Amino acid sequence: MAADADAKKRRVALAALDEMPRDAIIGIGTGSTVNFLIEAIAARPGLIGIAVSSSEASSARLRAAGVALVDLNDLTELSLYIDGADEANPARQLIKGGGGALTREKILASAARRFVCIVDDSKMAATLGQFPLPIEVIPMARALVARALTARGGRPVWREGFITDNGNQILDVHGLRITDPPALERELNQICGVVTVGLFALRPADLLLIGTSEGVEKR
Ligand code: 5RP
Numbered sequence: 546m547a548a549d550a551d552a553k554k555r556r557v558a559l560a561a562l563d564e565m566p567r568d569a570i571i572g573i574g575t576g577s578t579v580n581f582l583i584e585a586i587a588a589r590p591g592l593i594g595i596a597v598s599s600s601e602a603s604s605a606r607l608r609a610a611g612v613a614l615v616d617l618n619d620l621t622e623l624s625l626y627i628d629g630a631d632e633a634n635p636a637r638q639l640i641k642g643g644g645g646a647l648t649r650e651k652i653l654a655s656a657a658r659r660f661v662c663i664v665d666d667s668k669m670a671a672t673l674g675q676f677p678l679p680i681e682v683i684p685m686a687r688a689l690v691a692r693a694l695t696a697r698g699g700r701p702v703w704r705e706g707f708i709t710d711n712g713n714q715i716l717d718v719h720g721l722r723i724t725d726p727p728a729l730e731r732e733l734n735q736i737c738g739v740v741t742v743g744l745f746a747l748r749p750a751d752l753l754l755i756g757t758s759e760g761v762e763k764r
Contacts, residue, residue, distance in 0.1 A: 547757070549676045550665055550667065550757065551577075551581075551628075551729045552666075552722075552749045552756075552758075553665035553666065553756035553757060553758065554577060554578040554581050554629075554663075554665050554754045554756060555581045555756075556663065556761055557663045557665060557754050557755065557761050558578055558579070558581035558582040558584075558585055558663055558756075558761070559581075559585055560663070560754050560756070560761040561582055561625070561627050561661060561663050561754060562582075562585055562589075562592070563593070564588075564659075564661050564737065564752065564754075565593065565625065566624060567592075568592070568594075568622060569593070569624045569625060570593075570594050570595045570596065570597065570615060570623065571595075571596050571597075571623075571624070571625050571626070571627065572596070572598075572599065572622070572623050572625065572626035572628075572653040572654075572656070572657050572679055573597070573598050573599065573600050573603055573607060573626075573627060573628075574599045574600075574626070574629055574646070574647075574650055574653070575600040575602060575603045575628070575629075575644045575646035575649075575650060576628070576643070576644045576689050577629070577630040577664070578629035578663050578664065579603060579627070579628060579629050579663070580606060582627060582663065583603065583606045583607060583610055584610075586607075586612065587609070587610035587611065590611060592731045593612060594612065594613060595612070595613050595614070595615050596612050596613075596614055596615070597614065597615055597616075597617050597620065597623060597650075598614055599628065599646050599649040599650045599652075599653050600644070600649060600650075600663075600710055601705030601710050602644075602646070603646075605709065610727070614736070616694065617652065617653070617656060620656075622656075623653065623656045623657045623658065624655055624656065624657070624658050624659065625658070625659050626653045626654050626656070626657035626659070626660045626661070627660075627661045627662075627663060628641070628650055628653070628654070628660070628661075628662060628663070629641075629662065629663055629664060630662050630664050630680075630698065630745070630750075631643040631668065631675050631738070631743075632668055632669075632674075632675065632676040633662060633664050633668050633669055633670070633671050633674045633750070633753055633755075634670055634671065634672065634673050634726070635669075635671070636726075636749060636753070637662065637749040637750040637752075637753045637764065638673060638726045638727075638744070638745065638746040638749045639662060639673075639744070639745040639746075639749065639750060640673050640674075640676050640678055640679075640743055640744060640745075641679070641717070641743050641745055642679030642680075642681070642741075642743030643676070643679065645681075645704070645707055645709050645710075645715055646709070646710065647677070647679055647741050647742075647743045648681050648709065648710075648711055648713075648740055648741040649679055649710065650713075650745075651741050651745065653695060654745060654750075655748050656667070656746050656754075658682050658748045659751050660748070660751050660756065661750065661751065661752045662750035662752070662753075662754070662757065663752050663756070664754070664755055665726060665755070665756040665757075666755050666756065666757045666762075667679065669755060669756075672722060672723065672724060673707045673723040673744070674720075674721045674722045674723040677717035677718055677719045678699070678717070678718040678721055678723070678742070678743055678744060679704075679715050679716070679717050679718075679743035680694070680701070680710065680715065680716045680717075680718060680733065680739055680741070680742050680743060681711070681714070681715055681739075681740040681741045681743075682707055682712060682713060682714055682715070682716055682738050682739055682740060683714075683740060684712075684713060684714050684741075685738075686737065686738020687703060687714050687716065687738070689737070690716060690736055690737075690738045690739055691703070691716055693736045694716065694718050694733075694736075695751035696731070697733075698720065698721070699718040699719065699720055699721050700718065700719040700720045701716040701717070701718045701719075702706055702716065702717045702719060703715075703716055703717075704716070706718055707745075711740070713740055726744055726746030727746045727747050729744060729746075730742055730744040730745075730747050730758025731747065738739055751764070
C-alpha cells in the first residue's frame, strides 16, 4: 500500500520536471512528494541551479542535491512554485500544512506567477475537510484561537511538541466540512493570533498534477 503510494508520488514528481522552465529560479515546497522531486533534481545536475525553499527540511535536501538557495527578499519575481498538498479539490483549492511548513509555503505560492501542485490520487476530495485543517498560531494565542475555532464548529487539536520553522505552534482542526473554501480562509485569517491558515483557496494552484496507478492526470 505504502509502496503503491510512493510509486504515485514518484511518478507525479517526475512529471513536474516537465513544468520547470530552464534557467529559472524555482520555489520548492515541503513533504514526501516534493522529496521525490528533489531526488529527481539531484539526479540531473544543472537542471536547476538556484531555488527558494519553503522549509529548513527542504533546504537541507536541496543543498545536498547541489542546488544553491536564495532568499525570497532578494528576488523581484518567482516564476514557478512546486509543492504537494494534503487534500485537493477539483477547483485546485488545497489543504496544506501536514508537514507544518504552511506559512512559508503560502508565501511562496503567493509570490509565484505559477503554482504547480503535485499530489497522488488519494489526496483528491470533492469537499475539503476530511484532512484536519492545520493552522499556525502565535504560541501565546493558542488557547484563544482554539476557542474561536471551537465556536465555529471545529475540533482543534494542538500538535504538541511541534514547533514550526518560524517558532510557532500548530492547531489541527478536525470536523470542518469546507463548502466555501475562500470564505472560510478569509474568515479564519481574521482571528487574532492566527499566523497562517492551511487553506490555499484564495490563491489556489494553477495546475494540479495527480499521480495515479496508470499515469499522471492534469487538472
Ligand atoms: C507540508 C505540506 C505538504 O505539501 C503536505 O503535507 C503533503 O505532504 P506529502 O507530500 O508528504 O504527502 O503542506 O507543510
